[in-house]
Amino acid sequence: MNKTHNWGIIGLGGIAQKFASDLQDIKTARLYAVASRTLEKAQEFSSKFKVENAYGSYEDLAKDPEVDIIYVATPHVFHYENTLMCLEHGKAVLCEKPMAMNARQLKAMIELSKKKSLFLMEGLWTNFMPHLQKVHQLAQNETYGKCLKVEADFSFKAEFDTGKRLFNKDLGGGALLDIGIYPVYLALKLLGVPQLMEAASEFSSTGVDVSNQIKFNYSSGATAHLSSSFAKTTASRARVHFENATVEFGSRFHETDQLEIRTNSGVDKLDFNYPTHGYQFEIEHVQDCLEKGLTQSPEWSLQASLELAETLDKIREIMGLVYKEDKSLG
Template sequence: MKKIKWGIIGLGKIANKFAEDLKSVSNAELYAVASREIEKANDFSKVHNSEMAYGSYEELMNDENVDVIYIATPHVFHHQLTLKCINHGKAVLCEKPFAMNLQEAEEMITLSRQKKVFLMEALWTRFLPHFQYVRERINSGEFGKVKSVKADFGFPAEFDKNKRLFNKSLGGGSLLDIGIYPVFLAYSILGKPENIKASAEFTETGVDSACNMKFNYADGVEADLFSTFQEKTPTTAEILLEKGKIILNSRFHEPTTITVISEGKEVIKDFGVHTTGYNFEAAHVTEMYQKGRIESDIWSHTQTTDLMTLLDSIREEIGLKY
């Protein structure tokens, strides 16, 4: 099969990690990068050896050699950039959160289906070996049913009203930036809850600096979730089952070890991942593109809209409007 030529739009920290990991994906290569500043694009291109560097996103979209575009800009630009890429016939891997709300997400997916162009949210955790393993162990039923889920993600971020994390016009706040990971984990294991309760603390810029969430399911099953920019938290996930416990060790959303506790025994499993972990989702998208798919068979459009619905519900509960 021919090598799939990737383009990257938005050249920040995540884009650098993604570009580095893309080098380990067979049948894929970084072909073009784009920034609003040509100097930044040229510097990024030199570091990661891309063939082309562009000073505008549109130039990259117009390059007929580009097969797939990875969008790594701030959240608020995902919707419009994805629509533009699809209208240019380019497959898209769009960084999480996929959009600012469900309406935007549905518009992106509708266009993807109309144009028959591949589109996927870059929920990279779903493709990591440790997470795949945890799902398999739970779905096997060997530990019985899930009784509860607990997950957190927190780090101290110095307040700066102009920085993306605290800037409302850039979709700032802990929920969309890091709270999405505990929410994703609960959804992936338990599905959509029957009821959501949430509370938050806000900064002077009107975004959440911390968010507490509780998902309630049938039979008394609960998920306690937390995100914060105020302090460093364990950033682990604990899944309590009828016959044991599975812990995704710190930091649970990226390549890590897991601890399985059952029948008085504790076993730690290491998955030997030597990359940052973005290569797993990149390899999947490359495969989907080669097969002519317009949707992932692992992280589907429906799952993306389910997740966005949950995030919208939490924002409504805490009173966060963009």
């Protein structure tokens, strides 16, 4: 397991910079190539991170025979076309969340990855971080009894700018797909797909959702209360209530390295204390999958991504939020 994996990144925004920074801490990973829509931006990025190859075209990177896997970090409205292009060129793909604009797009992406026998995974980095692994283990083992309720919020005050992605419907803008996906993910991870869903949203003048209040109801009696917003900044915390304990995540819950477990006996504080952005856990997992010849992750499967996409689709249906990609595959 000492092979060095050559990574390529397409789409060189803020997330790509954090990913590239963490990747450089892994001895068996090499950031071999980066691509942007302009060669100048690719060269600027490659200079900052000392990358050997810079491309002014996504396809040129995908054609490079030395690239083992491509991290797709473009805005999510482009994930479908970018991922299909990478797969067509025979590349394994880690695609940033949300993997697609809807379940229909995702099914086509999964179908091509299976046809080509290529690795494909959604880049839901939170799933591989130590704090989430710990909470999932507590739920799986029923260490403190059954999970009764999940509360999760992710909110920040975003400047209203119709030209920027967050409020631009043509770029897949809106709170649900950008940040609301994290609370929804947490509920699915710990409680599974709900039997009933409720959702209430507020919309901007550009037609995207600014804030959401979502409730999941389960036949077991368990519930999930989930919120996301661009209208205010909160601590973005999460709480998981078990029969015999409450687990509180530090701020912000999707990337924290701290947990507090409250029981009748007192409070147990856990600090996972890693100095990076946290992407290395996901990167190491992907490389382990590639080493084993897997075409999907056993820890965040394509079926799990599909369930997440289908749940987001149903929430949007309740909200009345429709994107152009819902009307056709593209």
